[in-house]
């Protein structure tokens with residue numbers, strides 16, 4: 001009987017493959033709404049985990065997970081020094097990834113914008129000065 005339940009759980013766990021689950025995107029705001037012992041989601045390295053069913057089994061205790069519920073727990077997860085086995089287990093609770101662009105990609109894209117527009121602006125300025133000077137000289141000699 002116990003075996004049957006275990007097999008059933010295994011089959012359910014494989015409902016959606018990692019690729020399919022990773023294509024599900026959640027905003028950080030959406031994740032933050034799942035912040036209780038009855039509904040506990042976490043963000044670890046940009047991935048979203050639903051650990052509600054794991055709370056009672058977590059060797060580090062349920063309270064530490066509940067305290068981080070709805071938040072990015074990457075630092076806490078790394079600081080606990082999880083084993084390779086623990087990292088493999090995470091896949092079972094993976095439900096998707098966070099879809100908001102990181103601040104670094106925002107700053108990258110704005111510096112890319114500057115990098116592309118600055119030479120154009122500089123060329124227009126130089127050209128205006130040259131044309132202006134030529135016209136001014138012509139006017140003076142006329």
Ligand code: HEM
Nearest residue numbers: 049059060064068073076077080081082083086089090093
């Ligand atoms: C899906 C997410 C997680 C899984 C599957 C998981 C799994 C585990 C496992 C298997 C262990 C036993 C030790 C090991 O094998 O490394 C453990 C210990 C621990 N975990 Fe997690 N964990 C998760 C998330 C977290 C998070 C988010 C935190 C912190 C907020 C945390 C804090 C701890 C702590 C403090 C221990 C105890 C370490 C010790 O007593 O030596 N875990 N976890």
